[in-house]
Amino acid sequence: MDIPAGTEALIFDCDGTLVDTLPLYLKAWQAALQEVAGIDADADWFRGRGGYSEQMLLSAVEKSFGVTVDRKAVIAETRRRVRETLTDVRCNVPVITIVREWAGRLPLAVASSGSREVVEASLAAIGLSDVFSAVVTIEDVEHPKPAPDIYLLAARKLDVSAGRCVVFEDSDEGLKAARAAGMTTMDVRPCSSFHVSA
Structure with missing residues (x-):
């Protein structure tokens, strides 16, 4: 899929975005x-x-x-x-397709309000453990989504400015967090047709 010009990194929520947990x-x-x-x-x-x-x-x-x-x-x-x-977990095929399309072309990260143990187990279950350059979870930040902390830390770990990141999310809290971080968002919820907003 096409992503906005100037994008330097893609960041994905996990639960509900990458996997249907x-x-x-x-x-x-x-x-x-x-x-x-x-x-x-x-x-x-x-x-x-x-x-x-x-x-x-x-x-x-x-x-x-x-x-x-x-x-x-x-x-x-x-x-x-x-x-x-x-x-028994199922991956979100349209989002996983994007991950595979851009892996190796742009740095990718996961930024999840879930626990590290569950997020890493979820990525392993769908065969994506080695695809992401950074995985940030609730244990890594003081304030959860809708605070921007998780997304800002993911951008720092990728060494990319927040304004150059595109975030894939499935929750109102996550979308608010990414926007508060100054990132472009893509809403992956059903019927959203990947609504893009800056």
């Missing part, structure tokens, strides 16, 4: 919340929260259900369940 996360979060905290959160409750970091999601859980949960235990159980099901 959101169904896996939904089941994992539901099971972990039930097992650790006795909370029954149906699929409707999770709708619209796909781009949340783990801590943001747990803050929403505590507010919605009026409880305080053992965050470390819920996160650990959720990650464990996601890792166990990654053999």
